[in-house]
Amino acid sequence: MRSIHFHGSRIVKTGIAIFLTAVICDWFGWPPVFAVITAIVTIEPTVSDSIKKGIVRFPASAIGSAYAVFFISLFGNSPITYTLAAVFTILTCYKLKLHAGLLVATLTSVAMVEVIHSNYLIAFFIRLGTTTVGLTVSTLVNMIVFRPDYRQDIAKNIQTIGARAGSILEHTFRTVLFDAAADRKADGIPIHQLTQDIRKTEVLLRYQRDESSLHPLIGGDKDELLLAERQLLYLHNLDYHLGNLLQVPIRSLAWTEAERAVIMDAVAALADDLQHAAEYDAERHNAQLKAITDLFWEDNEELTKHNYIHPTKFPPELIILYELVTIYDLVDRYYNPESPAGSVQPG
Structure with missing residues (x-):
């Protein structure tokens, strides 16, 4: 989940990299266009990625430059030169698995055709120099x-995901599981957004792990990252x-009004725990978990004894309660990642 801050900082960093690259090339008397192209594409989400891809892009650019010089010496500035230089550069980069440098290498190869007319060997080494610059x-x-x-973004995303999960949970019970006529379409419950947010936050965690491993001076955030991962x-x-x-395939649920009230109280408390992390009360949470677990075992004995409708399957009431108890345990471990699994669990 890349924030607006990241986009803004990347624009600023790209501008600075372009300026410094052009200044250095002018100082050496080299054409800056190739160096600028390389600098633009080398600004990555993490320094680690910039270094890793830079290691790949340098030999790829050397390959593109070599093909450009070779075909210019054979055919001069002609359409066949552009074609062969690009095609051979692409094929070689694919063969050598230099995928991260493919774009820069190809652009360098075809751009060189226009500007090289003599001194091919010198031109080749100048291109290596501009690529290096x-x-x-850009890496520096x-x-x-x-x-x-990305630490602030990660923490904010995790809080947002938790709050959204609480809203979805309460919506599910209030408008779906207890109302057979309610709309059960996926569009009515944005659970897909929850999944997307989790995946985007996993990407940010990977970025931050790379940064921490590359810079030992800020390695103190490892415990923080481990907590976020859990x-x-x-x-x-x-x-x-x-x-x-x-x-859950529901038609009619066999719960009494009193049992429904117990379940909805537990759901409301659980949703509140997820939506208001600062107000999490472990004692209240465990009390609600015990009430749901007791109901699970009561229903387990009663429903399975007279399970004529679903003789080979768990009744929907038990499935719902099992999932709710499991979610309760997950929320407890969400707020206490170091603690063991909750002691009150359906078997």
Whole structure:
């Protein structure tokens, strides 16, 4: 989930990298266009990615430059030169698995055809020099200016995902599971958005892990990242169990009004825990979990004894209660990642 801040910082960093690259090339008397192209595409979400892809882009650019010089010496500035230089560059990069450098190498190859008319060997080494300048400058700018840091975005996303999960949970019980006439279409319950947010946050976590491993001086955030990873894992499992609730084939539920009230009180409390993290009360949470678990075991004995409608399947009431108890346990571990699994669990 790339924030507006990231987009703004990337624009600024790209501008600085272009300026510095052009200045250095002018100082050496080299044409800056190739270096600038390299600098633009080398600004990555993390410094680690910039370095890794830069290592690939340098040999790829050398390959493109070599093909350009070779075919210019054979055919001069002609359509066949553009074609052969580009095609052979692409084929070679694919063969050598230099995929990250393919675009830069191809652009460099075809752009050189227009500007090289003599001194082919010197032109080749100048292109290597400009590529080196573009890679080095953009990597240093990415490392120093607005250094990539996704920790705030990760923490904010996790809170947002938890709050959205609480809303979906309450909506599911109030308008679907307790109302057979309610709309059960996926469009009515945006659980797909929850899944997307979790996946985007996983990407940010990967970015931040790369940054932490590259810069030991900020390695103190490893515990923070480990906590975020565990919380996101529990949210991922919670998302899975919410999806299970939406798949329960219900027609009519055998709960009494008193049992429905117990369940809805537990659901409301659970949704509140997810939506208001600062107000989480472990004692209240465990009390609600016990009430739901007791109801699960009572229904387990009663419903399975007279299960004529679903003789080979769990009754929907038990499935719903099982999923709810599981979600309760996940929320407890979400707020206490170091604690063992809850002691009150359906078998």
